[in-house]
Amino acid sequence: MPRTENDFTQLGIREIRDGVAGGDFTAREVAESLNAAVEAATSLNAFIVTTPEKALEAADATDAARAAGKALGPMAGVPIGMKDLFCTNGVQTTAASHILEGFIPHYESTVSANLWAAGAGMLGKLNLDQFAMGSSNETSYFGNVSSPWRKAGSNAPMSPGGSSGGSSSAIAARLCPAATGTDTGGSIRQPAAFTGICGIKPTYGRCSRWGVVAFASSLDQAGPMARSVEDCAIMLGAMAGFDPKDSTSLDAPVPDWFGNLDADMRGKKVGIPREYRMEGTDQAILDSWDRGAEWLRDAGAEIVDVSLPHTKYALPAYYIVAPAEASSNLARYDGVRYGLRDLPDGAGLQDMYAATRAAGFGDEVKRRVMLGTYVLSAGFYDAYYTQAMKVRTLVQRDFDAAFEQCDVILAPTTPTASFPLNSLNDDPLTMYLNDVFAVPASLAGLPAMSVPATLTEDGLPLGLQIVGRAMDEQSVLNAGLAIEQRAGFTAQPEKWW
Amino acid sequence: MSNYRIHGATGDWEIVVGLEVHAQVTSNAKLFSGASTQFGAEPNTQVSLVDAAMPGMLPVPNRECVRQAVRTGMAIEAEIHKWSRFDRKNYFYADLPQGYQISQLYHPIVGKGALTIEADEKAGIPEDRTIGIERIHIEQDAGKLMHDQHPTMSYVDLNRVGVALMEIVSDPDMTSPAEAGAYVRKLRAILRYVGSCDGNMEEGSMRADVNVSVRRVGDTELGTRTETKNVNSVRFVMQTIEHEAQRQVNVLEDGGTIVQETRLFDPGTGTTRSMRSKEDAHDYRYFPDPDLLPLELDDEFLEACRASLPELPDAKRLRYENELGLTPYNARELTADVEVFARFETLLGETASAIGKPEAKVATQVANWALSVAPGVVKSLGDEADVSHGTAARQAAILKMQDAGEISGGQAKEIYEIVLKTGREPDEIADTEGLKQVSDTGAIEAAIDAIIAGNGDKVEQYKGGKDKLFGFFVGQTMKAMQGKANPAVVNQILKDKLG
Known part of the structure; x- marks a missing residue:
């Protein structure tokens, strides 16, 4: 789509930073253009708060640095959206929960600090499922996020996926070129697939969790969401890095993923896991999967069958481990030190806890806190948690064995395309099934990305997922690039917002 | 076995005691945050973002705390686990910002060890006893609630939140209050020798949970136990056991049963009272802390820990007996605490070199002086004594004169009195005050x-x-x-x- 005067909304990270660096336009022009797009798109409800002044401030700093002849960072002049799970100094951080409404941290998460240091600016804090718990962006205290996409012939608002649904919606609607996401069991990949964009969850430990509101510590991992593979590579490079403040952070150098992008798949083997061919998967998804395999073969790869035999146990195990950790991680929201406090007249400490948490947490959060509390309880621990951790080990071994035979694994990202908002609210199990293809890589801590492949007959995007070996984001990005080049996915949602 | 018995109306009872001692690790920073651990600071001035459990904050283990736990384990000759793990103990309380305490339930850093308490007839310990130590694990302390600051509200001080504690769990090996007292004293001495805990019970650096049960003499099965929490002196530990054992015997002899419960000790009355029973005990939902990797210790680290250990109480006591020729009583008294042996060893060195004899030749004289003569003089002087005048060099000078027969024991005391009052030199005092023996x-x-x-x-x-x-x-x-x-x-x- 051609760029009109002063409209920078179609540009990606690379185009913006190169254009700014080359003097084609100023960072301020870009920030103003995107601030305006954000302001005009309130009907998507993608942002919880907007911070146009932050975007301009960062842009001016980039313009000044350029004028002074200083070296510019890899994200210089690029305004982005920040998922409201990242603590941002002086800017309200809520995790989309009433319990943190009005909470303003006086510290900055490592990942967001890395991005600002790389020259990025912040357009605002993006809506999400409450505490990142959800697959449709319907659990936010601040309202549902709408996808910019609609089914052909329908005006029904569609889900942008979740939990990073504000991020996916804003990027697909061209409100920002990129945004941060976090992925615990698919929360980057599934919304990326639903909205026709790219997103990568790196190896567990690549991006620091310090300053990111925790959902399930052993699974949570931040990653970039953008409209191209190369933009993901650039942004991931800016986000990642060892952080001594996070004990689970990987103490390894950050490779030059962008510089080493290479879509030539000759000599590479791509595994097709037969267990992912599940009942209930849309034919369109299966078709796109076949197309994906063809594209990678076209890029020179050899396609091999692999087996991930414990796949069917991954989702149940995930819904034990993640809620268990969440039930403990969310105990700190107790009304004592910050956030919401509900103190009924004459209430004691226990009453205050109960009232505060009843009022502060949404239904899905409560459901998972109760699930997690249950599975950790005396008498149930071994039957649930211990068993789930065994499954987790088996899932990891599945991948280890599969990666003896292939370099990356290709699978669908989701079993269906996006669905209308409010259509699955009463059916949490079906909702949880959305992450059936995403969860195994999360349990194994492996890098995994979703890239857009095709549109359904209804005109909704479908994504393909690539999973790689631990630490091998490069192969994942390279395969993603090979698909991107062949899929030729250029569709955009028609503007209605 | 001690012969401690409770003489009930229906017969004699013996008691079984196990202790869980919480010892604050000597470290400038907390277990998982960089905040200071100094005692007595203004409320809420030593609280990091991690301690306050702000959103997104993460714990990072403090290597020094780990080192001290390992050294302590080595000092009780325990198994050191090269692989251990932190678990979360979940419960809600206002002094616990995270809503969980990071502890080590399943895989503690230190496994089985033991310490020996020495026979002490007077105290009712007829023979040396080895008390098993089941484990030592490291965990976070909680904060403190203050209920007296406001008519209707409680205030919370988070300064102690996250301070590193070692929980040292004994086997149920003690059979009398005296043995428990001796165990705590011995453990305290070891911790202070090692330098892993200052052992200051008044400031709460060391406190004990006291597990007591009773059974009829001759029974082999353990009775139901109660746990009395946070007892903070040796005397209180002993009182707790005496009272609790007698109470249990009374209950049982009246036909009642002992309820497994948590109790509190009231120092004012020397009694214990029920806090909560097992029925309303918390379900702590322990699980491995997913914010932390397992703790893996390499050989180099362990070797450095071992190399840094000082001579420990038992070894020192035996050396005093065998090499210095001290009586068992003197050896035990002199090795009971860090300050005592440090003062003794300094004085011994000074005296030996002043006299020009090997330490072993003067050790008995110095030991008697250090344990009985010198403290007697200080005590008799009361406020008149300025102990800072009594330097090792001056004491050695007195002992030298005594060794040479220049002064009598009585004169030595008199001279030391004047030293402590005035700071004058012993030789000068002996000359000027006529405090010398005539050997003419x-x-x-x-x-x-x-x-x-x-x-x-x-x-x-x-x-x-x-x-x-x-x-x-x-x-x-x-x-x-x-x-x-x-x-x-x-x-x-x-x-x-x-x-």
């Missing part, structure tokens, strides 16, 4: 000759076999010499002259 045989002989001449009857009786009269002649001689004669010289001359 001429003067002593003259005095003895006069006494023999004036007591002819007694001389005859002595020579007739009344040996006891020797003391009379010594007394008369000392009196004539105004107490300043060297007793050894007096004895020798008297023996010569009386035949």
Whole structure:
């Protein structure tokens, strides 16, 4: 789509930073253009708060640095959206929960600090499922996020996926070129697939969790969401890095993923896991999967069958481990030190806890806190948690064995395309099934990305997922690039917002 | 086994005691945050973002705390686990910001060890006993609630939140209050030797959960136990056991049953009262802390820990007995605490070099001085004493004069009194104050000759076999010499002259 005067909304990270660096336009022009797009798109409800002044401030700093002849960072002049799970100094951080409404941290998460240091600016804090718990962006205290996409012939608002649904919606609607996401069991990949964009969850430990509101510590991992593979590579490079403040952070150098992008798949083997061919998967998804395999073969790869035999146990195990950790991680929201406090007249400490948490947490959060509390309880621990951790080990071994035979694994990202908002609210199990293809890589801590492949007959995007070996984001990005080049996915949602 | 028994109406009962001692690790920073651990700071001034459990904050283990736990484990000759893991203990309370305590339930850093308590007849410990230690794990302390600051609200001080504790869990091996007291004292000594805990029970650096059960003499099964929490002195530990064991016996003899429960000790009355029973005990939902990787210790780290250990109480005590020739009593007293042996060893070194003899030759003299003579002088002077005047060099100077026979034991005390009051030098005091023994045989002989001449009857009786009269002649001689004669010289001359 051609760029009109002063409209920078179609540009990606690379185009913006190169254009700014080359003097084609100023960072301020870009920030103003995107601030305006954000302001005009309130009907998507993608942002919880907007911070146009932050975007301009960062842009001016980039313009000044350029004028002074200083070296510019890899994200210089690029305004982005920040998922409201990242603590941002002086800017309200809520995790989309009433319990943190009005909470303003006086510290900055490592990942967001890395991005600002790389020259990025912040357009605002993006809506999400409450505490990142959800697959449709319907659990936010601040309202549902709408996808910019609609089914052909329908005006029904569609889900942008979740939990990073504000991020996916804003990027697909061209409100920002990129945004941060976090992925615990698919929360980057599934919304990326639903909205026709790219997103990568790196190896567990690549991006620091310090300053990111925790959902399930052993699974949570931040990653970039953008409209191209190369933009993901650039942004991931800016986000990642060892952080001594996070004990689970990987103490390894950050490779030059962008510089080493290479879509030539000759000599590479791509595994097709037969267990992912599940009942209930849309034919369109299966078709796109076949197309994906063809594209990678076209890029020179050899396609091999692999087996991930414990796949069917991954989702149940995930819904034990993640809620268990969440039930403990969310105990700190107790009304004592910050956030919401509900103190009924004459209430004691226990009453205050109960009232505060009843009022502060949404239904899905409560459901998972109760699930997690249950599975950790005396008498149930071994039957649930211990068993789930065994499954987790088996899932990891599945991948280890599969990666003896292939370099990356290709699978669908989701079993269906996006669905209308409010259509699955009463059916949490079906909702949880959305992450059936995403969860195994999360349990194994492996890098995994979703890239857009095709549109359904209804005109909704479908994504393909690539999973790689631990630490091998490069192969994942390279395969993603090979698909991107062949899929030729250029569709955009028609503007209605 | 001790012979401690509770004599009930229906027979004799014996008791079984196990202790869980919480010892604050000596470290400038907390277990998982960089905040200071200094005692007595203004409320909420030593609280990091991690301690306050702000959103997104993460724990990072403090290597020094780990090191101290390992050294402590080595000091009780325990298994050191090269692989251990932190678990979360979940419960809600306002002094626990995270809503969980990071502890080690499943895989503690230190496994089985033991310590020995020495026989002490007077205290009712007839023989040496080895008390098993089941484990040591490291965990976070909680904060403190203050209920007296506001009429309707409680305030919370988070300064202690996250301070590193070692929980040292004994086996149920103790059978009397005295053994439990000795165990706590011995453990405290080891911790202080190692430097892993200052052992300051008043400031809460060390406190014990006391598990007590009773059973009829001869029974082999353990009775139901109660746990009395946070007892913070050796005396209170012993009182807790005495009271709790008697209470349990009373309940059982009245036909009741012991409820497994948590109790509190009231120092005011010396009694315990129920806090909560097992029925309303928390379900702590322990699980591995997913924010932390397992703790893996390599050989190099362990070797460095071992190399840094000082001589420990038992080894030191045996060395004092075997190499310095001290009595078991003196050796035990001198090795009971860090300050005591440090003072002794300094004085021993000074004295040996002042006299020019090996330490072993003067050790007994120095030990007696350090344990009984010097403290006696300090005590008798009360406020008049300025102990800072009593340097090791001055004490050694006194001991040197005594060793050379220049002063008597009584004179040594007198000189030390003046030292403590004035800070003057012992040699100068001895000269100026006339506090020296006369060893001049001429003067002593003259005095003895006069006494023999004036007591002819007694001389005859002595020579007739009344040996006891020797003391009379010594007394008369000392009196004539105004107490300043060297007793050894007096004895020798008297023996010569009386035949």
